[in-house]
Amino acid sequence: MTEVLTSAQIDAYDRNGCLVLENRVPPRIIASIRAEIALFEDEARGMTESGTRLDLEDSHTPDDPRIRRIKLPHMISDVVADLMRSDHILGPVRDLIGPNLRLHTSKLNMKSAGYGAAVEWHQDWAFYPHTNDDVLAVGVIIDDMGLENGPLKVFPGSHKGPVHNHHVDGVFAGAMDLAACGLDPKDAIPLTGPAGSISIHHARIVHGSALNTSDHARRLLFYECMAADAYPVMGSMTSFGSLEEYDSRMLCGSPTVEPRLEDVPVRIPLPQPERRGSIYEIQKDLKNRGFSIYDNENA
Numbered sequence: 001m002t003e004v005l006t007s008a009q010i011d012a013y014d015r016n017g018c019l020v021l022e023n024r025v026p027p028r029i030i031a032s033i034r035a036e037i038a039l040f041e042d043e044a045r046g047m048t049e050s051g052t053r054l055d056l057e058d059s060h061t062p063d064d065p066r067i068r069r070i071k072l073p074h075m076i077s078d079v080v081a082d083l084m085r086s087d088h089i090l091g092p093v094r095d096l097i098g099p100n101l102r103l104h105t106s107k108l109n110m111k112s113a114g115y116g117a118a119v120e121w122h123q124d125w126a127f128y129p130h131t132n133d134d135v136l137a138v139g140v141i142i143d144d145m146g147l148e149n150g151p152l153k154v155f156p157g158s159h160k161g162p163v164h165n166h167h168v169d170g171v172f173a174g175a176m177d178l179a180a181c182g183l184d185p186k187d188a189i190p191l192t193g194p195a196g197s198i199s200i201h202h203a204r205i206v207h208g209s210a211l212n213t214s215d216h217a218r219r220l221l222f223y224e225c226m227a228a229d230a231y232p233v234m235g236s237m238t239s240f241g242s243l244e245e246y247d248s249r250m251l252c253g254s255p256t257v258e259p260r261l262e263d264v265p266v267r268i269p270l271p272q273p274e275r276r277g278s279i280y281e282i283q284k285d286l287k288n289r290g291f292s293i294y295d296n297e298n299a
């Protein structure tokens, strides 16, 4: 018995490591999230550097505010927190990885019209390996996501492959060199859909997205979560101070202190680069960039 997904959708997720569910979040919730974003845009005016709530584009100035990411939006926006705990999000996730779910993190990637930053190719799993790979990210599409505005792109089936090298000169750089990993960007597919759709991608799938050079925004709200019995491997970028704090991240079902151990490939994201912070900062140390050499058409 499933709540939302058909067996064909579950098979497709298993095979490809990704899914798009169109029109999953009601328009009134999307409208409320857009209204919240406008408040954060006001907050960014006058800021000179990224802070605990907002990650700013390199081209940001206090007079021309440019937000790259709203950090941990579920902690600073009730509408984002309520959506996270709703069946709109948790229904399909329970169908894929079971009834006991824990939040890893949330983030709202802004990718604004004309300049929104690229995210280099990577596997989330390279940042936070766990004892099993029932770990995924739900992306809530806030603006229509098409080929032109830097959609999330994935390599279908790559979630069943290796965890690729995300190090440069022996330091974790949060991104992979596609050519060195034997992958051709032409094999990546875009996860497009109208606002209110959700994408789901497996933590091991190779993915990334190009600059948004179009004239309309591409805002994507991520909830990253895992089965409650997936525990971070030591050295993972998942941190938790105490079991109580870890269990406060339960989204539904029951926590456990018995991790499920599966035969999954792991590379530890250590040593960490001196430049800490968001994925955008960590990826600055890359030598070979995927998205400066491939445009939206062929990336």
Ligand SMILES: O=C(O)CCC(=O)C(=O)O
Pocket: 109, 119, 124, 150, 151, 152, 207, 208, 209, 220, 279
């Ligand atoms: O916003 C995107 O297009 C990709 C984001 C992503 O993969 C990440 O933040 O880890």
